[in-house]
Amino acid sequence: MPKVSKRLDFFTESIIRKMTRISNQYGAINLSQGYPDFDPPKELLKELKKVAKEGPHQYEITWGSEEFRKALAKKQSKFMGIDIDPYTDIVVSCGSTEAMMVAMMTACEPGDKVIVFSPFYENYVADVVLSGAEPIYVPLNPPNFNFDKDELTRAFEQKPKAIIICNPSNPTGKVFTKEELQFIADLAEKHDTFVITDEVYEHIVMKPNKHVYFASLKGMFERTISCSSLSKTYAITGWRLGYIIGPSYIIDKARTVHDFLTVGAASPLQKAAIPGLEMPDKYYEDLQELYTKKRDLFIKGLDEAGLKFITPQGAYYVLVDISEFTGGKIADVEFCEWMIKEVGVAAVPGSSFFKEPVNHLIRLHFAKKTETLKDAVDRLKTLRDKWNKNNIDISTK
Structure with a gap:
C-alpha cells in the first residue's frame, strides 16, 4: 500500500x-x-437570530462579504493606526488557524526557513512543516520571556523567509514591547524577511502593558501579514471568523490560497458578526x-x-x-x-x-x-x- x-x-x-x-x-x-x-455580546446574538430567518445562506465573495470587510477595515484602521482598504487589504478566513496557514503558504516556498519563538502555539510548527519550510527556533527566556538579541540576530543571518510573532503570546501571556518589536523590524528589513503576526488577543492586554501592532511600525506594513480573529474578542470561538490584513500585493495572492483551501468563511456568520465590529470603544x-x-x-x-x-x-x-x-x-x-x-x-x-x-x-x-x-x-x-x-x-x- x-x-x-x-x-x-x-x-x-x-x-x-x-x-x-x-x-x-x-x-x-x-x-x-x-x-x-x-x-x-447580546448584539451579536440578536443579529444571529435575525440572519437565521433572513439570510444570507449561500456563498459570499470568497475573500469575505463587502459589508463585513468594510466594518472590519473601519475598526482595524482605528486600532492599528493604518488606513486599511477593505477592497485590497483584507481576506476573511475560517478562523485565525486558516489565516496563519494561508499566510505561511503565501509567504514561503518549500525549503525556506521560518523563525519561530519557543514557546509557541502548537499550530505554528505544523504550519511551517506543512508548507514545506524549516523552522528556526529562538527561545523566549522566562520569567519575562524576552529574547536574546544576539541569538535572534544569528537566526536572521540564516536568511529566513519569515518570522512568526504571537502578540500577546499564547502560551506565555507575554506582551512584546515596542522596543522589542522595533529590534525585530530592523532585522526583518535588513534581511528582507516577511513578518507573520498572530494578534488574536490584541484586545486582551492588562495595564500598564500596551499592544503594538507590528504593521504600525514605520515601513513595516509592506512586509507584514497580520492575522487575527473575532473568536477571543467577542467570545465566538465556534464561529470561525478570522482574517488577514496586509498590502495588496500579498493579499492578492493570499486570496487565491484561501479560495482553494476553504472557498470562504460562513456568510451568515459574517453578517451576524458585524455588530461586534461596530462596538464603541x-x-x-x-x-x-x-x-x-x-x-x-x-x-x-x-x-x-x-x-x-x-x-x-x-x-x-x-x-x-x-x-x-x-x-x-x-x-x-x-x-x-x-x-x-x-x-x-x-x-x-x-x-x-x-x-x-x-x-x-x-x-x-x-x-x-x-x-x-x-x-x-x-x-x-x-x-x-x-x-x-x-x-x-x-x-x-
Whole structure:
C-alpha cells in the first residue's frame, strides 16, 4: 500500500484537543482549550437570530462579504493606526488557524526557513512543516520571556523567509514591547524577511502593558501579514471568523490560497458578526477590565493554593510550575491526565509548546465565568493533598 506523507511524522494530534477529550470524559473543568463558557455580546446574538430567518445562506465573495470587510477595515484602521482598504487589504478566513496557514503558504516556498519563538502555539510548527519550510527556533527566556538579541540576530543571518510573532503570546501571556518589536523590524528589513503576526488577543492586554501592532511600525506594513480573529474578542470561538490584513500585493495572492483551501468563511456568520465590529470603544475598555479581574481572581487562587506561576501580561493563559510535584521524573502529560481524573481540572502540558526539553510547566486559562473559576480554584487547592494522599512516589518513576 502507498505510504502517507512523511511530513505527518513531524507532529501528532493536538495535545490541547486531547486534554479536552479527557476532560469531557471525566467531567473536569476544562481550563485546557481556550474558549469561554459565557455568551457572546447580546448584539451579536440578536443579529444571529435575525440572519437565521433572513439570510444570507449561500456563498459570499470568497475573500469575505463587502459589508463585513468594510466594518472590519473601519475598526482595524482605528486600532492599528493604518488606513486599511477593505477592497485590497483584507481576506476573511475560517478562523485565525486558516489565516496563519494561508499566510505561511503565501509567504514561503518549500525549503525556506521560518523563525519561530519557543514557546509557541502548537499550530505554528505544523504550519511551517506543512508548507514545506524549516523552522528556526529562538527561545523566549522566562520569567519575562524576552529574547536574546544576539541569538535572534544569528537566526536572521540564516536568511529566513519569515518570522512568526504571537502578540500577546499564547502560551506565555507575554506582551512584546515596542522596543522589542522595533529590534525585530530592523532585522526583518535588513534581511528582507516577511513578518507573520498572530494578534488574536490584541484586545486582551492588562495595564500598564500596551499592544503594538507590528504593521504600525514605520515601513513595516509592506512586509507584514497580520492575522487575527473575532473568536477571543467577542467570545465566538465556534464561529470561525478570522482574517488577514496586509498590502495588496500579498493579499492578492493570499486570496487565491484561501479560495482553494476553504472557498470562504460562513456568510451568515459574517453578517451576524458585524455588530461586534461596530462596538464603541467602551466595549474594548470593558473587555480589558473583565479579563484583568478574571486574571487577578485566578492567580490569587493559585497563590492561595501554594502554586508557583508566571503572571501574564496579556491573553488569558497562566503557566504553572509543577516541578515540586513531578521532580522532573514524571512527564507533564502524565501529570495533566492525573489532575483531570483526580482533581477535576484540565490543563495543557507545557512540553507541547516548547522546542526545548521543558517538562515542568502546565498551561491553564481563565476565560471562564467567575463561578467556574472559583470552582476550579477550590479544586486546585486540593491538588497537593490529593497528590500526597495517593502516595505518588516520584522517585520510582
